[in-house]
Amino acid sequence: xxxxxxxxxxxxxxxxxxxxxxxxxxxxxxxxxxxxxxxxxxxxxxxxxxxxxxxxxxxxxxxxxxxxxxxxxxxxxxxxxxxxxxxxxxxxxxxxxxxxxxxxxxxxxxxxxxxxxxxxxxxxxxxxxxxxxxxxxxxxxxxxxxxxxxxxxxxxxxxxxxxxxxxxxxxxxxxxxxxxxxxxxxxxxxxxxxxxxxxxxxxxxxxxxxxxxxxxxxxxxxxxxxxxxxxxxxxxxxxxxxxxxxxxxxxxxxxxxxxxxxxxxxxxxx
Numbered sequence: 127x128x129x130x131x132x133x134x135x136x137x138x139x140x141x142x143x144x145x146x147x148x149x150x151x152x153x154x155x156x157x158x159x160x161x162x163x164x165x166x167x168x169x170x171x172x173x174x175x176x177x178x179x180x181x182x183x184x185x186x187x188x189x190x191x192x193x194x195x196x197x198x199x200x201x202x203x204x205x206x207x208x209x210x211x212x213x214x215x216x217x218x219x220x221x222x223x224x225x226x227x228x229x230x231x232x233x234x235x236x237x238x239x240x241x242x243x244x245x246x247x248x249x250x251x252x253x254x255x256x257x258x259x260x261x262x263x264x265x266x267x268x269x270x271x272x273x274x275x276x277x278x279x280x281x282x283x284x285x286x287x288x289x290x291x292x293x294x295x296x297x298x299x300x301x302x303x304x305x306x307x308x309x310x311x312x313x314x315x316x317x318x319x320x321x322x323x324x325x326x327x328x329x330x331x332x333x334x335x336x337x338x339x340x341x342x343x344x345x346x347x348x349x350x351x352x353x354x355x356x357x358x359x360x361x362x363x364x365x366x367x368x369x370x371x372x373x374x375x376x377x378x379x380x381x382x383x384x385x386x387x388x389x390x391x392x393x394x395x396x
Contacts, residue, residue, distance in 0.1 A: 133386020139379040147199040150192035158193040159344045162186050169362035179364050181354065187365065190346040191372055197347050198328050198376055201261055205327040208266025210320050213273025218304055220274070221281025232278070235271050243268045244333055251339045258341050261334065265327050273319050280312045314387070321384035325377040332373045348373050 146153065155175070156162045163170050163184035170180040178187040220231040238246075250264045284290060285308065293303050334340035335349025343350065348369040355365030 130386065130390070132382045133390065136379055136382030136384075136386060139375065140383060143195065143376055143379055144199060146192055147195040150196050154186075154189035154192045156186040156189045158185060158190040158346045160185065169358055169365060171362070172364055178368050179362070181351075181365055182358060182362075187351075187368055190351060191348070191368060194346045194348045194351065194369065195372065195376075197258070197341055197345060198331060198373075201258070201265065201331040201341075202324045202328040202376070202380075204262045205265035205269070205331070206320055206324040208262060209269040209273055209323045209327065210316065212266065213270035213319075214277050214316065216270065216274040217277025218281055218308070221278040222285055222300065222304060222308065224282075228278075231274075235274050238268075238271045241268075243330065247330060247334060248337065248339060251334060256339065256342045258345075261331060261341055265330050265334075269323060269326060269330070273323065276315065276319060277312060280315055281308055284308050284311055318384050318388045321380045321387060325380035325384070328376045328380070329373065 161184040163176065163180040163186075169182050170176055170184075172179040172187075176186050176188070178191065180186055181190075216231050216235065220228040246268045247264050250267065251260060254260045254264065290303060290307050293307055298306075331340060331347070332349035332352070335347040336353045338350070338353060340349055341347050351369035352366050352373075355362070355369070359366050
């Protein structure tokens with residue numbers, strides 16, 4: 127099936143991405159922050175011994191891409207975990223208990239949705255001290271609203287199912303019903319959302335780095351590499367092309383996985 131094919135492609139791409147992130151220090155031919163080229167202020171085009179060229183400071187682009195993969199994958203997975211934790215907790219609580227709890231939590235969600243995610247992230251990063259952990263928290267705090275709404279809609283449907291009503295009639299508490307009966311049934315939806323959230327967090331991290339407020343230097347990130355290359359896009363387009371392609375690759379990877387999971391989840395009921 128088409129969905130199975132995309133899912134397999136996404137898994138292969140994801141394995142390669144994680145492999146590049148984990149083994150980046152071994153695969154990188156040079157120190158990503160070291161000046162290795164003989165010429166400065168003049169980027170060298172791709173070719174041996176610098177297979178993806180060098181930047182204006184004489185740093186190897188391939189090494190910086192591999193080290194940047196570590197940051198992007200780490201930010202994507204950790205920020206996604208924060209996003210899913212907050213969004214799932216809010217969605218479960220609002221959907222199951224309803225009434226005043228639902229109204230209060232959804233109004234808070236609406237207020238968060240009223241602010242553009244990137245703008246809110248910029249404001250939070252400007253207030254907090256720049257660091258990798260700050261990026262984790264900020265991206266998680268601005269990305270949970272969509273997760274909460276989807277989870278809430280699923281729980282609203284599940285809480286009226288016969289097995290939930292029967293468990294409630296037999297005296298099961300709310301915590302047991304949520305943990306044993308509702309949460310396992312929304313797990314497929316959560317996996318799809320998690321994959322989509324990972325691609326979204328990677329893209330948001332690249333946007334923050336491009337604006338100069340992401341992970342602080344000298345740590346290489348794909349977004350910062352694109353930002354640093356804007357002055358050379360005419361004479362050295364590869365400086366923007368390679369990190370831009372890396373961001374696109376990472377986003378497509380998790381989108382393929384999410385699409386495949388979504389299609390497979392619908393297959394039994396078709």
